[in-house]
Amino acid sequence: MPEPLVTPSHETRARLLRVITALATAAFTFAAVTLVVVAIAHPAASATKHRVLFDDSKAETAGNADWIISTSIPDPTAQNASPSVETDWTGAISAWGVALQKTGNYTLDTLGPGKTITYGDSSNPQDLSNFDEFVLPEPNVLLSAAEKTAVMTFVKNGGGLFLISDHTGSDRNNDGADSPKIINDLMTNNTVDSTDPFGFSVDLLNIASGYPTAIADSTNPVLHGPYGTVTAGALYNGTTVTLHPADNAAVKGLLYLTTATPGGNTGAFFATSTFGSGRVAIWGDSSDIDDGTGQSGNTLYNGWNDAKATDAQLGLNATEWLAGAGGTGTPPPSCTAAQLLTNPGFESGSGVGWTATSGVINTSSSEPPRTGSYDAWLNGYGTANTDTLSQTVTVPATCSTASLSFWLHIDTAETSTSTAYDTLKVQVLNSSGTVLSTLATFSNLNAATGYQQHSYSLAAYAGQAVTLKLTGTEGSQLQTSFVLDDTALNVS
Numbered sequence: 001m002p003e004p005l006v007t008p009s010h011e012t013r014a015r016l017l018r019v020i021t022a023l024a025t026a027a028f029t030f031a032a033v034t035l036v037v038v039a040i041a042h043p044a045a046s047a048t049k050h051r052v053l054f055d056d057s058k059a060e061t062a063g064n065a066d067w068i069i070s071t072s073i074p075d076p077t078a079q080n081a082s083p084s085v086e087t088d089w090t091g092a093i094s095a096w097g098v099a100l101q102k103t104g105n106y107t108l109d110t111l112g113p114g115k116t117i118t119y120g121d122s123s124n125p126q127d128l129s130n131f132d133e134f135v136l137p138e139p140n141v142l143l144s145a146a147e148k149t150a151v152m153t154f155v156k157n158g159g160g161l162f163l164i165s166d167h168t169g170s171d172r173n174n175d176g177a178d179s180p181k182i183i184n185d186l187m188t189n190n191t192v193d194s195t196d197p198f199g200f201s202v203d204l205l206n207i208a209s210g211y212p213t214a215i216a217d218s219t220n221p222v223l224h225g226p227y228g229t230v231t232a233g234a235l236y237n238g239t240t241v242t243l244h245p246a247d248n249a250a251v252k253g254l255l256y257l258t259t260a261t262p263g264g265n266t267g268a269f270f271a272t273s274t275f276g277s278g279r280v281a282i283w284g285d286s287s288d289i290d291d292g293t294g295q296s297g298n299t300l301y302n303g304w305n306d307a308k309a310t311d312a313q314l315g316l317n318a319t320e321w322l323a324g325a326g327g328t329g330t331p332p333p334s335c336t337a338a339q340l341l342t343n344p345g346f347e348s349g350s351g352v353g354w355t356a357t358s359g360v361i362n363t364s365s366s367e368p369p370r371t372g373s374y375d376a377w378l379n380g381y382g383t384a385n386t387d388t389l390s391q392t393v394t395v396p397a398t399c400s401t402a403s404l405s406f407w408l409h410i411d412t413a414e415t416s417t418s419t420a421y422d423t424l425k426v427q428v429l430n431s432s433g434t435v436l437s438t439l440a441t442f443s444n445l446n447a448a449t450g451y452q453q454h455s456y457s458l459a460a461y462a463g464q465a466v467t468l469k470l471t472g473t474e475g476s477q478l479q480t481s482f483v484l485d486d487t488a489l490n491v492s
Contacts, residue, residue, distance in 0.1 A: 049107045050323035051131040052100065054093075057115045058139035058182070063172035066294035067137035067164075067286060069097025073112040074126060076101070085431050086291050092300050093137060095291035096315055099227075106323075117143065119150035132323045133160035138179045138286040140172045143186055152192035156276030160322025163282040164289060167206035167237045180204055180239060183282070198273045198280050199248025200241045210235040211308050212255040212269035212284075215262045222272060222281070223254055225317030228399075228459070230254070233269050234309040236301060238285025241268050250274040255314075270314065272321075281318045289315060293432060305430045305466065307437035335399035337492040341391060344487045346374035357387040370407045370451045370485040379422060379474040380481030382413065387472050389484070395458055395466075399491040404468060405455035406487040412444040412480040420445050422473065422480035426456070429467035436466065444480040451485065458489070 060067040068091035070076030076097055080088040083102070086095035100106040111117065111126050119128040128134055128150060143151065155161045163183050171178040177185075180202040187201070188194050211232045214223050223230045233255045243251045243265040253268030260267025269284045283289070285303070288311040292302030304311050342353030346369075350361040360376050369375035378387035395402045414421050420443030428437045439456045458468070472482045 066092035092294035155278035196247035199251030236287035
């Protein structure tokens with residue numbers, strides 16, 4: 001190869017490119033860009049808040065579990081009264097809690113270690129009678145007889161119960177009881193109704209992985225709720241439930257293993273039911289509520305933001321339904337169609353909307369924009385370098401469609417037709433910087449004349465804090481330029 005170019009600036013490299021343009025294959029590629037999509041749009045605040053109590057009285061933080069919305073117990077707002085991201089509260093399910101808190105529609109509490117689940121105890125401010133919904137996130141201690149009576153009576157009288165199980169053998173505190181045993185015991189050994197009251201039982205299975213898919217039911221308020229559309233869940237060692245519609249005709253499977261029959265009685269990963277005046281939901285894996293952040297020393301995983309699943313939408317929609325908001329005739333908040341990026345064509349110059357490597361947003365005539373006077377020119381030096389471009393934006397959870405698009409031009413002086421020396425990765429990250437998905441990788445091999453449009457759906461990340469990151473990396477010899485213009489993030 002020729003000696004590498006050593007141009008230190010965009011203007012110098014522009015002059016060099018005028019010389020090599022005739023030799024280079026005009027190309028359109030997408031270089032280093034970091035687009036941060038911090039996304040949680042919420043239903044409009046309601047006059048009456050839904051009251052949700054999360055349990056931490058049954059060893060929900062034993063072992064590597066950290067199933068709390070905040071270390072501030074009972075009131076998470078004592079840690080941060082106005083959280084904006086999941087790390088404003090500390091706990092592996094803080095993303096869940098923060099998402100609810102930001103709507104303005106919820107009052108959230110935690111029943112802490114050493115406390116007892118009660119119903120009808122006026123001396124207990126965390127008595128279930130003071131709440132609309134009770135969340136049992138993978139309990140690891142058997143409920144006492146009085147506690148089971150309290151929970152069953154709460155549901156029978158109109159409360160919402162959210163059960164999250166894990167796989168068999170997940171006894172985190174080694175007391176002889178794991179979550180499948182505890183949940184089955186609640187339903188089969190209580191003084192209110194032990195004759196299969198909810199119409200399902202937890203299977204004693206350990207399913208290593210998979211992406212259970214949602215049934216086709218456009219009217220279901222959990223699958224198509226105010227926080228978005230549910231398409232799939234994620235299994236990271238979890239279990240399923242078996243349905244018994246003969247015992248309770250209201251039981252309904254919403255997500256199923258891909259090897260199971262949708263709508264059948266076996267292989268259900270997420271199911272709902274009713275009992276008395278109340279509602280029940282059960283989820284087969286606690287990893288789905290895990291947002292990957294929590295207390296120090298725990299090994300956590302980010303199932304909540306899994307790019308192949310819609311766990312956040314599922315958890316939030318189910319919370320809303322269980323709290324009594326679903327099925328009441330109140331329409332979900334509508335989506336306002338909009339383009340969300342600031343300075344999408346870069347015409348306001350650098351420092352507006354975007355954070356970019358110096359010189360990336362420019363008006364050089366050597367790499368002319370598609371429209372207007374500005375574009376974002378990444379790489380093109382012919383020396384080893386990395387360029388970045390980023391923007392923070394909120395994708396509404398109420399919108400079913402969210403499409404990122406951009407026009408990209410790639411030209412290169414590389415002559416290889418088989419080796420990608422210079423690359424541009426388009427990735428989705430969460431707010432902590434963890435890569436959730438790589439949408440595309442462009443390189444010098446994608447060089448082409450003119451601009452070409454590319455688009456990617458971000459619908460899976462509605463209601464989540466995500467980052468779209470485009471990273472352009474150039475090798476030590478022969479330039480490749482990734483030139484971006486006319487970006488958009490359209491939601492509807």
